[in-house]
Amino acid sequence: MAGLDPLVLDINGQRAEVTVRRSALARSMSLRVDAVRGIVLVLPPRARQADALHFLYSHAGWLSERLQKLPQALALCDGAHVPLLGRDHLIRHHPEARRGVWAEDGEIHVSGQADHVGRRVGDFLKAEAKRRMTAKAHDLAARIGRKPSRITVKDTVSRWGSCSAQGAIALSWRLVMAPEAVMDYVVGHEVAHLAELNHSPAFWAIVARLGVDHHGGRRWLKAHGALLHRYQPG
Incomplete structure (x- = not known):
C-alpha cells in the first residue's frame, strides 16, 4: 500500500491532516480515525484527488465527531x-x-x-x-x-x-x-x-x-x- 502526500482539511474550523494511502486491494474509498495516525484515507488505484476531497468533505460531520473523541496529547512537563x-x-x-x-x-x-x-x-x-x-x-x-x-x-x-x-x-x-x-x-x-x-x-x-x-x-x-x-x- 503506497503512501501519498497528505491532505489538509478545515473541519468546522479545525485544521486536520489526512494521511492518504492508495491500495491495489481497495474497491472503494474508506476512512478511519485513530489515536495514532489521526485521519487515514484509503483510495482505490485509480481514484482521483478531486473525488477524494469530495469524499472527505461529505464525511466532515463524522470526522469532526471522531476527532473530538480522540484522547488529547499530553506533554511530559513539570507536574504532569x-x-x-x-x-x-x-x-x-x-x-x-x-x-x-x-x-x-x-x-x-x-x-x-x-x-x-x-x-x-x-x-x-x-x-x-x-x-x-x-x-x-x-x-x-x-x-x-x-x-x-x-x-x-x-x-x-x-x-x-x-x-x-x-x-x-x-x-x-x-x-x-x-x-x-x-x-x-x-x-x-x-x-x-x-x-x-x-x-x-x-x-x-x-x-x-x-x-x-x-x-x-x-x-x-x-x-x-x-x-x-x-x-x-x-
Whole structure:
C-alpha cells in the first residue's frame, strides 16, 4: 500500500491532516480515525484527488465527531503524570539539581532547564525501555536456544514489535509505560518469531513455553494501547 502526500482539511474550523494511502486491494474509498495516525484515507488505484476531497468533505460531520473523541496529547512537563511499568508517576522539575533524570517513589525527577524537561523525560523513558526490553529479549531468546541479530527500540506506529527474517527485533519504547507483564508479552512474542516466523501452532507453543501472558497482554493493548501514544516528549 503506497503512501501519498497528505491532505489538509478545515473541519468546522479545525485544521486536520489526512494521511492518504492508495491500495491495489481497495474497491472503494474508506476512512478511519485513530489515536495514532489521526485521519487515514484509503483510495482505490485509480481514484482521483478531486473525488477524494469530495469524499472527505461529505464525511466532515463524522470526522469532526471522531476527532473530538480522540484522547488529547499530553506533554511530559513539570507536574504532569506519566506511567512507568503501568504505575502512574508525577514529573517533578529540580532546576538546581545535577542528577539528570531519575525515578523514585512514584515520581520522575528531572534536573536542568525547564525547556528541556519533556525531552529529558522522553529520553529517560526510551533508555529504560531499551535497557529492560533488551535484557528481557536476550533472556527469553536464550531459553529457546536463539539469539537476536539486533534489538532496536523506536517509536513504532503500526505495530508494538516486529522480527525480521534475519533475526532483528524492533520494539516500541512506549511499552515501558505499560504494565511489565504487557511489555514482557510483546518481547516474548517477537522472540518466538526467532524460531517460527509465522503464527502457526508451533509459534504459539513457543510463546506458551516462554511463560509470557499472551491473552492478558493482547487484551490490555487492545483496551489501552492507543492511550500510550498520547504522551508527547518535548
